[in-house]
Amino acid sequence: MSIKIAYLGPAGTFSEEAAECFANKASLEAELEPCATVADCAGRAEDDAVKYAVVPLENSLEGSVHATLDVLMTSLELSIQAELVLDIEHNLLCPHKEMGQISQVYSHPQALAQCRDFLRQRLPQARLVPALSTAEAAAQVAREQSGAAIASKRAAKRYGLHILAENIQDSENRTRFIVLGKETPVPALPQKASLVFSVTNAAGSLFRVLQAFADHGVNLTRIESRPARKQLGDYIFFVDLDGTPDDINVKKALRQAAKEAVVLKLLGSYPVLP
Numbered sequence: 001m002s003i004k005i006a007y008l009g010p011a012g013t014f015s016e017e018a019a020e021c022f023a024n025k026a027s028l029e030a031e032l033e034p035c036a037t038v039a040d041c042a043g044r045a046e047d048d049a050v051k052y053a054v055v056p057l058e059n060s061l062e063g064s065v066h067a068t069l070d071v072l073m074t075s076l077e078l079s080i081q082a083e084l085v086l087d088i089e090h091n092l093l094c095p096h097k098e099m100g101q102i103s104q105v106y107s108h109p110q111a112l113a114q115c116r117d118f119l120r121q122r123l124p125q126a127r128l129v130p131a132l133s134t135a136e137a138a139a140q141v142a143r144e145q146s147g148a149a150i151a152s153k154r155a156a157k158r159y160g161l162h163i164l165a166e167n168i169q170d171s172e173n174r175t176r177f178i179v180l181g182k183e184t185p186v187p188a189l190p191q192k193a194s195l196v197f198s199v200t201n202a203a204g205s206l207f208r209v210l211q212a213f214a215d216h217g218v219n220l221t222r223i224e225s226r227p228a229r230k231q232l233g234d235y236i237f238f239v240d241l242d243g244t245p246d247d248i249n250v251k252k253a254l255r256q257a258a259k260e261a262v263v264l265k266l267l268g269s270y271p272v273l274p
Contacts, residue, residue: 002029004050006041009034012135012155018086018177019054025084025273026186036132038067045180046077053078058176058222059088061114061169068178069226072267073196073236075180080194080268082179082186090115090169093138093161094148104129106137107150115150118168123148135159179270188271190244192221197257197264198228198236205260206237212256213241216249244269 005023008015011034023030033050035041041053056065071078090111094102105112105119106129112119119126126148131137134151135158141149142159149161156163179186199205213220219242228234243250245266258264 002031003052004033005030006033006035006044006050006053008038008041008055008133009036010133010135010139012138012152012158013133014086014088014152014175015054015056015133015177016135017152017154018056018084018175021084021086022052022054022082022177022179022273026082026188038065038071042071042075042078042180045182046075048182051181052081053180054177055180056175057083057178059110059114060172060174062110064224065110066226069224069238071180072194072238073226077182078180079183079266080178080270081181082188082270082273083176083192084179084273085174085176088114088169088173088175089152089167090134090150090173091153091156091163092118092148092165092168093141093151093156093159094164095141095145095161097162097164099123099164102126102148104147105150106131106140106147108132108134108137111137111150114169114173117170118165122165186271186273188273190246190269191272192240192242193244193250193269194238194240194267195254195264196236196238196267197261198234199261201234208260209237209257209264212260213253215256216253218243218250218253238267 007019044050045053104127109130137149138151138155138159222240224238225235
């Protein structure tokens with residue numbers, strides 16, 4: 001019996017590739033369901049319409065995907081079940097084969113940013129038009145038979161577009177995807193944990209929370225702040241760490257940090273799929 005997995009669509013996105021990759025690595029028979037936004041993906045999982053939602057979290061060139069951080073911050077039911085990292089190769093797709101005819105380039109804002117050097121050098125006069133996803137950009141270019149899109153080779157094949165230039169991102173480009181679900185363990189051993197916390201707006205409050213992990217030798221692999229959406233100057237902090245709450249040192253660090261934080265919430269303890 002197959003399970004349903006939501007991903008940021010439409011068909012042809014890197015998120016679809018990540019969802020397929022996750023299903024294969026977890027040995028799952030899956031039916032993939034495209035969604036228009038990250039919030040829609042999470043909503044389908046929260047409503048039990050799908051078992052998992054695969055969404056992008058972080059890119060090596062452009063940083064975090066804020067829509068995913070917002071879901072992690074607000075969802076009361078979903079947690080991170082697994083992560084996987086994909087190499088991302090962007091390509092310039094077009095209905096025709098003439099670079100000189102391109103006046104507009106469509107893509108997701110992050111993809112446009114990841115290819116800024118190519119666009120500046122090869123298409124300096126082209127207008128950059130944001131789209132909801134790289135695949136949606138390819139679909140629009142195919143429908144209108146004008147302009148160009150930055151997307152995957154998968155999207156080129158699906159929407160019948162020519163590949164005018166390959167591998168056009170500025171440098172090595174990798175995206176970290178996470179799998180969201182309702183405490184449905186993936187058949188692999190957890191290796192990492194993620195959490196979110198807030199502190200009082202007072203001298204040393206953030207330091208004391210972070211010091212808890214240093215005191216117990218827990219390696220923090222990522223820390224990022226986001227506005228708490230209450231008042232100016234209030235922030236929440238996202239942290240990834242090596243280890244799981246079952247590790248004695250991590251357990252001690254979390255207990256100490258929780259005493260210093262206003263709120264501390266574990267976002268998941270999960271495996272990193274190779």
